[in-house]
Amino acid sequence: MPGNILGERFVTMSFGESHGKCVGMVVDGCPAGLPLHDSDIQSQLDRRRPGTSVITTQRKEEDKVEIISGMYNGFTSGAPICMLIWNQDQDSGPYELIKTKPRPGHADYQAMVKYGGFADYRGGGRFSGRLTATLVMAGSVAQKLLQYSLGIETTAYTKEIGGITAGSIDLMEAKKNRYTNDVRCPDTAKAEKMKAAIMEARRDGDSLGGIIECISTGLPVGLGEPIFASLESDLSKALFSVPAVKAVEFGSGFNGTKRRGSENNDCYTKQDGRIITTTNNSGGILGGLSSGMPLVIKIGFKPASSIAKTQRTVDLLTGAQIDLNVPGRHDPCVVPRAPPIIECVVSMVLTDHALRGGFIPPVLNR
C-alpha cells in the first residue's frame, strides 16, 4: 500500500491538501451498527481547530465535517465511511516563495525533489498540519466505537511545554480539567506557566515544543500481534505520522532504560478477581501485547518549524545562501492542539487491533 493508507481491518485513507478543495478521510472496515453523528466527529475537530485561543494561530478554519457515505438511518452500515471538510478560501500567496526557498524544519525541499516539482506546496500541501484533521475524522469514529463496544477510553493532555513539566496527574482529574485551560494541561498551575512561555516565544517570533501524554483504559488482555504488529509497533507507526512528532515512549520509556530490572519489572497480583500488576512501568504493553493495565504513551513534539524569525536557507535558483523570512500566521506551539489528534490516532490503532483480535464483532448488536 502507498503511504496514505493505515490499518488492516479498520483501514483509513487520507486525501486532500492544505490549500486544495478539501481534506477528507475514508474508513473501510468499521463494523455495521454503530450509532454515529456528525457531532461525534465535530466535537473532536473543534478541539483541534486553530483560532480558538490567544496562543494558537489566528487563522480561522471552520472545519465543518460532513459524512458523505457509509451511514444509514443513523448507524454505520458496514460500507466505507467518507468524511469531508471543504477548505475555505486560503491565502496561498505567502507560499510562492517556498518553491525556490525551502523553509528550515519543513519538507519543502524534500517534497520538491520527491515529486519532481509537481506537488502542491501551498500551505505545505500534504505535509501540512492541516491533514491532522483527517486523522481526527477517522479517529473520532474509532474512539466512539471503542467506547461503545468495549468501554475503552482514551485521554490525552499536555504533559510538558518548553521544558515546563506538569506534575503527576490523576486520570479522573485530567479528564475533568484538561480542557479548562488554553494549553490543555490538567496541572492548572503549570498550565499558566506554559501559556506564559508560549506567549513569550511568540513575542520573540519563535516557537516551543512539548510532550503529550496519552492514557487508555479498559483494554482487554492481548491486543497486538507478534512480531511486527506489536501494539507498540503499530501505535508508534501511527503516532509518527503526526507532523512534528519526533519521539515516542511507552511506560517508563527512556527513564526506564536507566533502571535495573528489579525496579522496572511490574510484579503481578490479583485484585477483584483480575490479574493486575502493582506498578505499570511497561505502560500497559508486554511482549507487544496489551497487558490489561492502562496504556501509557508519551509523545514528543519538536518546536513548530514555522517561525517569524529570520533563518538561513538556500535559494534553489541561484544556489546562494540567503536570509528567509516566512510570512503568514502560525502556531507558536502546536502542542495544545494535539490532544484530540493523539487520542484519535491511538484510537484508530486500538480499533484495528480490536477487530483483528476478534474483540469487536463485524456487526454490533442493535
Next chain:
Amino acid sequence: MPGNILGERFVTMSFGESHGKCVGMVVDGCPAGLPLHDSDIQSQLDRRRPGTSVITTQRKEEDKVEIISGMYNGFTSGAPICMLIWNQDQDSGPYELIKTKPRPGHADYQAMVKYGGFADYRGGGRFSGRLTATLVMAGSVAQKLLQYSLGIETTAYTKEIGGITAGSIDLMEAKKNRYTNDVRCPDTAKAEKMKAAIMEARRDGDSLGGIIECISTGLPVGLGEPIFASLESDLSKALFSVPAVKAVEFGSGFNGTKRRGSENNDCYTKQDGRIITTTNNSGGILGGLSSGMPLVIKIGFKPASSIAKTQRTVDLLTGAQIDLNVPGRHDPCVVPRAPPIIECVVSMVLTDHALRGGFIPPVLNR
C-alpha cells in the same frame, strides 16, 4: 496481514520458536542479481549470538544460518529467500513454571490469554529474544543490498548502559572500534564503566537497560511516503518489534522538545553542489521523508526482564501471590547484543522504501 509479516515491497515473514525446531525468515521482493553468501548473514548473526563474552548469557547457540531458497549461482534470483537456523537442544525444563506462574516483565500471562493456552511458552516461544535472529537474517540481506546498490551504510552502537552515557562519537571512529569491546560502545573509556556496571548487576542477580544509537549515511532525498508511511513511522514500527525496546526518538528527539524552533530548525546551505543542512536536529527526516542528511535514531531498551532476583507474581492455579525465582541463564543486559539487530531492522525498512520509491530497480545489473 497478521503480525509476522513486515514491509510492502521488501517483505519479510518470520517463523519459528525459541525452543521449537528452528527459527527462520522468508524474504519476498528482494531484487534479482544481488550477490549473496551465507557469510553475509552469518557475520551479523555472530555478533548477535550470546556466549561470546563474559557479560552475555553463557548459553551456547551456534546459530548457523542456511539459505534454502531464492538463490541461483551465487546471486539472488528474484524468488523468495528462505533462511533457517535449526535450533539445538534446549533445556526447556525451567520453563514449565511459566505456564502457571507468569514472569514479571514478560508476556507469559498475556500470551496464555491470547492463545488460549495453546502457545509454545518454552523459552518464551515467539516472544523470545531469540526471534531477533530472524530479523538479522532478513536485515543482513537488506544491509548488503543497500550497500551494493545505493552505498547506504548503517552503523549502530551502544550509546548508554545503566545510565552511563558515551561521549560524542565520530562516525568513522565508531565504525572502527565499536566491536573492540564487549559492550560494543565506541567510547572505550565509558565502555569499561558500562561493562563493570553490567558485571555488578549480574552479581546482584539483576539487569540493566540502555540506549542504542544508529546512524545511516548515503540516503537519497525522499525516502518515505506521507502520511502513514513516513520514514519515522515505518522505522519505529520495525524497531518496536525488537523485544525490550520501549522508546524511539529521531534526531534531537525528546531533548529537542525543550528547545525553541530557532534552535532546533536545521538551516540549509550548499556544499559541493549538494543542498545540506548545517545542523541535523531532525535526524535526517523532514516531513517523514529522508532529508539527505544522515539518519540518526536512538532506541531505548528496558533492563532485561529475566533476572535471578526473587520477584512477586500470581500462581494462576491458586490465585495466590507468590515468590518467583526464575531459573536459567540470562543476559544481565541485552544492549551489547543489539547493535547488529538494530542495523538489520533499520536496513529492512530503508530497503522497503528504496524499492517503493524506485531507488532500487527490480533487477540489479550484473
Next chain:
Amino acid sequence: MPGNILGERFVTMSFGESHGKCVGMVVDGCPAGLPLHDSDIQSQLDRRRPGTSVITTQRKEEDKVEIISGMYNGFTSGAPICMLIWNQDQDSGPYELIKTKPRPGHADYQAMVKYGGFADYRGGGRFSGRLTATLVMAGSVAQKLLQYSLGIETTAYTKEIGGITAGSIDLMEAKKNRYTNDVRCPDTAKAEKMKAAIMEARRDGDSLGGIIECISTGLPVGLGEPIFASLESDLSKALFSVPAVKAVEFGSGFNGTKRRGSENNDCYTKQDGRIITTTNNSGGILGGLSSGMPLVIKIGFKPASSIAKTQRTVDLLTGAQIDLNVPGRHDPCVVPRAPPIIECVVSMVLTDHALRGGFIPPVLNR
C-alpha cells in the same frame, strides 16, 4: 485490507451507495506529473451512463465527476486523487420491499444477514451496478496513465449477447466502430440482431446476458508476479468485482481446454527484432507474466437479475413463499454499458503491475 480497496501500488478505495449522497473513489499511488482533466474521466463515465439509448434503463443519471484532490496546475501531484459524483434525487420507494422480500439473483438477503440489517439496501446499496462508476473513475486515470507513459491501449467491446456472437473482429476496426451502435459491438450486422434480441427480452419483461472481449496492446514483457499475483490472478480478481460477471477466460480459455498441446501452444518467432509468437492462444499471458503479445480476455455477464417478470421469493417476515414483482426501470441487458467499465478495470490492474515492476517511474517527466 477490507474489500473496498484494490491494488498494491496503484491503490483504489471505493465509497458511496446507490441511493446515498454520492459515489466516489480515492486513488493512492498515481505518479506525479500526469496531465489529467475531469474530461478524461467524464468521457468514459458517459459511455457507462444509462439513459443514452433505447436499450438501457431510462433512469437519468447525469454522473458528473469532480476531482477534489490530488491535482495541481493540471497535473497529478503525487497525492491521493479523490473523485466524486453527487447522486441526484433517486426514487428509493420501490426498494422498501427488498427489506423483507429478497429479489432473486441479487444479494439482498445475503447483505441483510451479513450486515445485521444495517446496510443501506436502497437501490442495492453497495451492491448496485451504480458502483461501477467508481471503477470507471479510477480506471480512467489508469487508462490515461498507461497510454501516456507506456503506450498501452485497452479496447473492450461486446462479443456476444443472448447467444448471438460477433464474428472475428479486427482490432483497428473495433476501435473505430464499436461505439457506432447501441450494443457497442464492432460487428455491426450482429449488433443489429443483438439489439433486436434485447428489445424482445424487454418486451417480455426479461433480460439477457453476454460476453465482453477486451484487448490490450503495448504491454511490456514481464508484468505480473508469481505465484499469487500472476497477471491472470489480479485481472480476474478485479474483473469479478464487476457485478454480474460470472466467468473469465484468457486467450483460448475454455475452448483451449479441449485442444491438444501441439495445437494450443504458441510458437516463437522473431519479427522486426522482437520475439513474438505466431499465434496467441495464451491471450498474452504465460506463467502469469505478460508475454509481450496482446492481452485477450473474455468476460461473461449473467443476464441482468432485475426483471419485470413475476418471480418466486420468500417473505422474510412470514416465511411464506410469495410472488414478487420488482418495480422500477432496469436495464434489460447490462452488457452494452460494460465496455468502458471493463477497460477501466483492466487498466487499473495493468497500472498496478506496471508500477510494481518499475515500468512506470514514481514521477513522470514534464
Next chain:
Amino acid sequence: MPGNILGERFVTMSFGESHGKCVGMVVDGCPAGLPLHDSDIQSQLDRRRPGTSVITTQRKEEDKVEIISGMYNGFTSGAPICMLIWNQDQDSGPYELIKTKPRPGHADYQAMVKYGGFADYRGGGRFSGRLTATLVMAGSVAQKLLQYSLGIETTAYTKEIGGITAGSIDLMEAKKNRYTNDVRCPDTAKAEKMKAAIMEARRDGDSLGGIIECISTGLPVGLGEPIFASLESDLSKALFSVPAVKAVEFGSGFNGTKRRGSENNDCYTKQDGRIITTTNNSGGILGGLSSGMPLVIKIGFKPASSIAKTQRTVDLLTGAQIDLNVPGRHDPCVVPRAPPIIECVVSMVLTDHALRGGFIPPVLNR
C-alpha cells in the same frame, strides 16, 4: 505485497524452486488450537504427487512434508506454520537448453526478461507445477480448519478431459468414487474414455487439457467483502495462480450468459427453516457473497505445455527460428493431479474470508 503472498488474515507465503533445495510454505494467521498432524497434509500431497499411475509422469517425487514451526503438543499454537519438502536429486541437465531456446507455452522467455537472467530456470524454477505442492501444504491446513470449525467440505474432481465430459454427478457419489480411477473422475464410464484419450495423446507425444469442478458445502451466508474482495474475486485470484489454469466460472458461468434472467435467476424458498434457492445457477455466490448454497466452480486447464513433439521456437543467441525437442518426462495431462490442488486453493480462500468475517475465532476451543 509481492506476489508470493496470499490472503489477509490466513496468509500464506510460498518459497522454493523446482530444482532447488526445497519447496515450502509459511502460513500466518491460523487460529490456535487446531489439532494438526503431518498426515493431514501428506494425504493431500500424495494425491498430487506424480508417478502414481500410468497416465502421469514417471518422475518419482516422494514429497514428504515436514512441519517445522507453529505447532505445540499436536495443536496449532497461533504462531506461523512453516512446512517444507526437501527436493530430491533432480536431473537438471535437460533444462540447459531453456536458457536460450524458450519452450512454447512456458514462461521461459518472460522469466528471463523479467529477472534479467538471474532466475533459476531449472525445471521451470518458480513457474514449475511443482510449486503447487506449496499450495497443497497451506490448503490442507485450511481444509482441515474449515471442516473442524465450520463443517465446510470441499470436493474437486475431473469434469472433462480432452473434450470428453463427465455426466451429471451426485456429490455423495463423487466423494466416494472420484479417487477410484486414474483420472479422478466420478463418472467412471467417462473416466475410462478420458484415460484412453490421455494414453493416445502420450503416444503422439502430445498433451490434453480439461476441466475441474469444485463444490464446497456448509458455507455460512455472507463470506466475501464487496467490492474488490468478492468471493468470486478472491477465489479466482487464487485459482489463476495454479499453473495452466486459463478459465474460471462460477455456477452457470459462460452457459448462463446465453440464458434469460428468468431462467438464470435462482428463486428463494424455505426448507427446514432455512432460506434456500430452488436452483443454484449462481454457484453459491450472489453479489460477491456466499449465498448459503453450495459453491460451484469450474476451472479450465490448458493442455500441458510440455510435449515431446517438435515445436518451433527462436534461438535467443542467433535469433534464428529453430526446431525444438524438449527432453524429459512430462505429464500428458495435468488434470488428474489437480483435484487436491483445487480443493486446497479454494479452502485457503474460504478460510481467509471465514476469519475476516468473524466466522472462525482466533482461538479454537479445546
